[in-house]
Amino acid sequence: MNKGQKFSTWYFLIALLLAWLFADYIYKPYMESRSEVPYSDFLAELESGAIAEVNLMDSRITYALKPTSVDKRPIVGGIILSNKPQSPAVKSVVRIPDPFLVERLLSADVAFSGIAEKSDLLDMLMGVLLPLLPLLIIWYLIFRNMRGGSGGGIFNFGRSRARELQGEMTGVHFKDLGGVGEAEVELREIIDFLKEPERYNKFGAKLPKGVLLVGPPGTGKTLLAKAAAGEAGVPFFFITGSSFVEMFVGVGAARVRDLFEQAKKKAPCIIFVDEIDAIGQSRAHTISSNSEQENTLNQLLAEMDGFNTNSGVVIMGATNRPEILDQALLRPGRFDRQIQVVLPTEEGRLEILKIHTASLPLDDSVDLKAIAKVTPGFSGADLANIANEAALLAVRRKAEKVSTTDFDLAIERVVAGLQRKTPLTPEVRRKVAYHETGHALVACFLPGTDPVHKVSIIPTAKGALGYTMQRSTEDQYLVGETELKSRMAVMLAGRAAELLVFSEPSTGASNDLERATETARRMVTEFGMSARLGPVRYAMPAMTYLSGASENRDDLGSDIMDLIDEEIRALVSEAQESAKGVLEEHEAVLHEVARVLQECEAITGSDIQDIIRRVEGVDPPDHNPDPLPIPEAAPTEQEAQGEPHGASC
Ligand code: ATP
Numbered sequence: 149m150n151k152g153q154k155f156s157t158w159y160f161l162i163a164l165l166l167a168w169l170f171a172d173y174i175y176k177p178y179m180e181s182r183s184e185v186p187y188s189d190f191l192a193e194l195e196s197g198a199i200a201e202v203n204l205m206d207s208r209i210t211y212a213l214k215p216t217s218v219d220k221r222p223i224v225g226g227i228i229l230s231n232k233p234q235s236p237a238v239k240s241v242v243r244i245p246d247p248f249l250v251e252r253l254l255s256a257d258v259a260f261s262g263i264a265e266k267s268d269l270l271d272m273l274m275g276v277l278l279p280l281l282p283l284l285i286i287w288y289l290i291f292r293n294m295r296g297g298s299g300g301g302i303f304n305f306g307r308s309r310a311r312e313l314q315g316e317m318t319g320v321h322f323k324d325l326g327g328v329g330e331a332e333v334e335l336r337e338i339i340d341f342l343k344e345p346e347r348y349n350k351f352g353a354k355l356p357k358g359v360l361l362v363g364p365p366g367t368g369k370t371l372l373a374k375a376a377a378g379e380a381g382v383p384f385f386f387i388t389g390s391s392f393v394e395m396f397v398g399v400g401a402a403r404v405r406d407l408f409e410q411a412k413k414k415a416p417c418i419i420f421v422d423e424i425d426a427i428g429q430s431r432a433h434t435i436s437s438n439s440e441q442e443n444t445l446n447q448l449l450a451e452m453d454g455f456n457t458n459s460g461v462v463i464m465g466a467t468n469r470p471e472i473l474d475q476a477l478l479r480p481g482r483f484d485r486q487i488q489v490v491l492p493t494e495e496g497r498l499e500i501l502k503i504h505t506a507s508l509p510l511d512d513s514v515d516l517k518a519i520a521k522v523t524p525g526f527s528g529a530d531l532a533n534i535a536n537e538a539a540l541l542a543v544r545r546k547a548e549k550v551s552t553t554d555f556d557l558a559i560e561r562v563v564a565g566l567q568r569k570t571p572l573t574p575e576v577r578r579k580v581a582y583h584e585t586g587h588a589l590v591a592c593f594l595p596g597t598d599p600v601h602k603v604s605i606i607p608t609a610k611g612a613l614g615y616t617m618q619r620s621t622e623d624q625y626l627v628g629e630t631e632l633k634s635r636m637a638v639m640l641a642g643r644a645a646e647l648l649v650f651s652e653p654s655t656g657a658s659n660d661l662e663r664a665t666e667t668a669r670r671m672v673t674e675f676g677m678s679a680r681l682g683p684v685r686y687a688m689p690a691m692t693y694l695s696g697a698s699e700n701r702d703d704l705g706s707d708i709m710d711l712i713d714e715e716i717r718a719l720v721s722e723a724q725e726s727a728k729g730v731l732e733e734h735e736a737v738l739h740e741v742a743r744v745l746q747e748c749e750a751i752t753g754s755d756i757q758d759i760i761r762r763v764e765g766v767d768p769p770d771h772n773p774d775p776l777p778i779p780e781a782a783p784t785e786q787e788a789q790g791e792p793h794g795a796s797c
Contacts, residue, residue: 185241193239200212200258201259203261204249210239320374324503325371327493327528328492331372331487334487338376338380338462342376355462358462364527367489367490367491382418382460385407385414386422387419389428400441400444403444404447418462421463422466427448428445492526492531497526513552524624537561560617564604565610568608572613576613583654584615586643588600590637590730590731591638591641593733595630600618602616602750603615603745603753632667633726636664639664641730641731648732661720673700673712680714681711681712686704687700687701737760744759
């Protein structure tokens with residue numbers, strides 16, 4: 149019997165039961181109540197000897213009449229051949245207190261018996277079971293679904309949300325990833341194992357059960373796991389840590405169980421748990437007890453212990469917060485292999501850009517190498533986004549091909565956000581222009597700073613009223629003290645310009661102050677760059693893997709804390725003074741650049757260099773030229789016809 153037939157049999161039996169209950173407990177009492185007669189009629193019929201049988205109940209009496217001659221009417225083809233109304237064979241009467249009833253029945257020689265009143269049971273059913281019925285139905289549905297009942301739907305809590313894709317169907321291979329060479333090498337072994345487990349089993353070799361991919365967001369961890377499944381040609385189960393844990397207690401653990409059950413059936417395969425920190429958070433460090441998360445984690449640990457890798461299930465997890473993971477997850481036998489997926493290097497960025505622009509019609513001017521050079525710190529996801537934005541911009545301007553300008557604007561969008569159309573008042577525009585010019589000029593004149601690419605006073609959707617875009621050209625692994633100080637001076641140069649020109653600072657520098665102060669704090673407490681405090685670490689170990697943010701140690705004396713504050717203040721003030729000094733020295737350039745900026749709204753780094761040349765009559769310091777200068781705009785119709793144009797923008 150198949151599943152469908154089994155269900156129909158059940159439905160039929162339930163329907164039969166309901167029909168019986170209805171007939172016996174509802175329809176019959178109802179019909180009886182319709183044939184109700186007065187007690188006096190009952191007594192009269194009893195005395196006349198017309199009654200054959202009596203049933204006594206607590207509240208009513210039913211009785212059957214003896215057959216009369218009328219009932220012996222001829223029947224032809226099921227039709228009674230008489231139009232005389234037939235009296236009901238069974239009658240009912242409300243029982244009134246009658247101490248002589250039994251005597252009457254005996255003297256009338258009538259068979260009688262007492263029976264339990266059925267309406268009592270009906271009342272009980274209605275009164276007790278009916279209110280419970282909705283609860284019973286809900287309980288039944290939840291129970292069925294927690295045990296992995298069929299189908300989806302809102303009650304399908306216990307079922308794992310893992311999307312199963314066939315490995316071949318993920319369609320992802322290592323050739324679709326760029327800049328992950330090292331991670332790829334580490335995964336090769338696991339792929340080989342999934343492809344040919346017998347080779348490994350022959351030597352009794354055991355593979356790591358779990359592989360943890362650790363790295364910043366958007367570096368391609370998910371893509372790597374998919375590529376591993378794609379290369380091995382095995383099914384790929386994808387689930388996010390947060391979807392294990394929902395509002396119902398016990399659901400997370402049930403889902404883990406279900407996921408592993410599904411996976412074992414499809415072995416060899418890869419289970420990928422994204423954001424594993426959502427369930428794998430250290431139990432020791434959680435301040436409030438979250439028993440649901442703990443149950444889920446315990447179930448995961450138990451499941452990982454419960455199978456061996458020879459069964460062909462490999463678990464991969466991804467996180468960008470490895471420091472908060474429970475140690476039990478990281479011990480050998482669980483996620484014992486960690487693979488770092490880092491931000492791509494220049495070479496990696498070039499590979500990623502090639503992958504994401506492969507299907508785009510690129511203009512000859514587009515130099516992917518130059519784009520890779522000016523995008524240090526960008527993740528694979530950022531680069532994919534840039535390629536897509538550039539394509540969208542090209543479509544919007546109805547061009548045939550994607551140009552360097554599209555890429556340039558796309559990078560700007562990713563870094564600064566979309567431009568806002570709200571116009572600034574002339575006074576605010578002037579202040580913003582001087583503020584941004586301050587940043588740009590100090591970046592031009594101080595050594596050890598990144599070249600200025602563009603300055604704009606067009607507000608952005610990220611909330612900035614203007615921005616100065618610098619472009620670092622190298623992946624930075626080490627930064628010297630002088631360089632840090634120069635960076636701080638650039639950060640505070642906007643404020644320095646405001647002080648110089650308007651004699652008072654504005655609120656616009658709050659973010660600059662925050663960044664400069666944080667840099668100074670790290671110089672003092674982490675990098676030992678304060679002569680007065682010496683080469684000592686005063687910061688706690690970094691709490692988060694990526695931000696590097698840390699707090700001061702809590703065992704420091706108040707005198708040390710005061711000294712730290714003093715040193716931070718000295719460094720920040722020194723940076724502001726240094727910026728102010730540069731701007732005072734080049735004040736004429738400051739005013740001219742601010743004027744042009746107010747006129748044009750956005751100017752490039754090379755525009756600024758031109759202005760320096762024009763105003764000071766000397767070449768600006770060329771310590772770090774812009775590696776991807778904004779290309780010259782095509783001449784306008786007016787220019788092409790030799791007409792002069794007003795502004796230099
Ligand atoms: P998160 O930590 O936020 O979950 P992730 O590291 O898992 O991110 P993915 O989801 O794998 O990142 O990547 C997001 C997108 O970025 C991919 O779909 C792909 O388009 C692009 N991408 C990221 N890294 C690479 C790479 N190395 N090569 C090619 N494309 C990449």
